[in-house]
Amino acid sequence: MRLVSLEIDGFKSFAEKTVINFQTGVTGIIGPNGSGKSNIIEAIRWVMGEQSAKTLRGDKMVDVIFNGATDRAPLNRALVKLTLDNSDHYLNTPYTEVTVCRKLFRSGDSEYLLNGQSVRLKDIVNLFIDSGIGKESFAVISQGRVAEIFNGKPQDRRKMIEAVAGVGKYKADKETAQRR
Ligand code: ATP
Ligand code: MG
Numbered sequence: 001m002r003l004v005s006l007e008i009d010g011f012k013s014f015a016e017k018t019v020i021n022f023q024t025g026v027t028g029i030i031g032p033n034g035s036g037k038s039n040i041i042e043a044i045r046w047v048m049g050e051q052s053a054k055t056l057r058g059d060k061m062v063d064v065i066f067n068g069a070t071d072r073a074p075l076n077r078a079l080v081k082l083t084l085d086n087s088d089h090y091l092n093t094p095y096t097e098v099t100v101c102r103k104l105f106r107s108g109d110s111e112y113l114l115n116g117q118s119v120r121l122k123d124i125v126n127l128f129i130d131s132g133i134g135k136e137s138f139a140v141i142s143q144g145r146v147a148e149i150f151n152g153k154p155q156d157r158r159k160m161i162e163a164v165a166g167v168g169k170y171k172a173d174k175e176t177a178q179r180r
Contacts, residue, residue: 001090001131003044004097007081011046012039015066015075038143045140047080047102048133049112049125055142062106077105091127100124138164 002024009017013036020040029037042056046064053061068074081101084091091098101113102124112119114127128134138160141149149157162171 001088002085004083004085006040006043006083007079008040008043009079010066010075011043011064011078011080012036012066014039014043015069015072041140041142043080044082045142047082047100048128049102049121051121061104062108065104065106077103079103091131093127098127100127 003022005022006020007017008014008020029040031037038057042050042064046056050056051061053059053063056064058064065078066072066075079101081099083097083099085096086093086098087096089096095115097115099113099115101111101116103111103113112121112124114123125134128137131137133139149160152160
């Protein structure tokens with residue numbers, strides 16, 4: 001499974017529809033401070049179902065919609081579309097190519113699509129659950145998170161390592177067994 005392309009339209013600083021086609025191998029995104037690198041990563045998080053505006057550096061979710069610049073009026077909707085190659089069926093779906101799309105309007109209305117079909121947020125979250133790339137995973141580490149990990153308490157770091165290793169479930173099972 002790998003990222004094939006990302007379309008960003010009206011999300012954060014991307015007032016113009018922008019398409020990024022990922023090649024095989026490692027992709028690096030470079031650019032001056034404030035040029036939108038983190039916004040690209042946030043677009044990936046958002047389309048996979050991120051529900052926390054704070055994680056996306058905003059107060060309310062509508063803050064992700066392009067809110068204007070000196071020479072441009074604000075837009076009324078944000079759209080992000082992510083296409084993944086699923087020919088190895090890493091994601092639990094029969095599709096060999098998966099396109100997830102999320103739209104948010106200033107009215108607060110939102111829409112989620114899976115290969116062009118309207119779906120619920122839950123369907124998108126379930127698609128990525130246990131894949132290691134969903135909204136709760138550590139596959140995407142934001143800038144602020146790095147400092148949080150380094151400056152955090154050892155106990156918090158341990159929790160993070162346990163989550164990555166997937167031992168959390170076993171710890172919970174052990175505690176339940178010991179209580180019996
Ligand atoms: P750095 O190198 O400092 O980490 P970066 O390339 O990661 O920078 P971002 O943080 O992705 O940059 O982009 C920040 C820019 O995005 C700011 O100029 C900010 O004004 C703009 N921005 C964020 N949200 C919106 C929005 N809703 N509408 C318009 N512009 C926005
Ligand atoms: Mg950044």
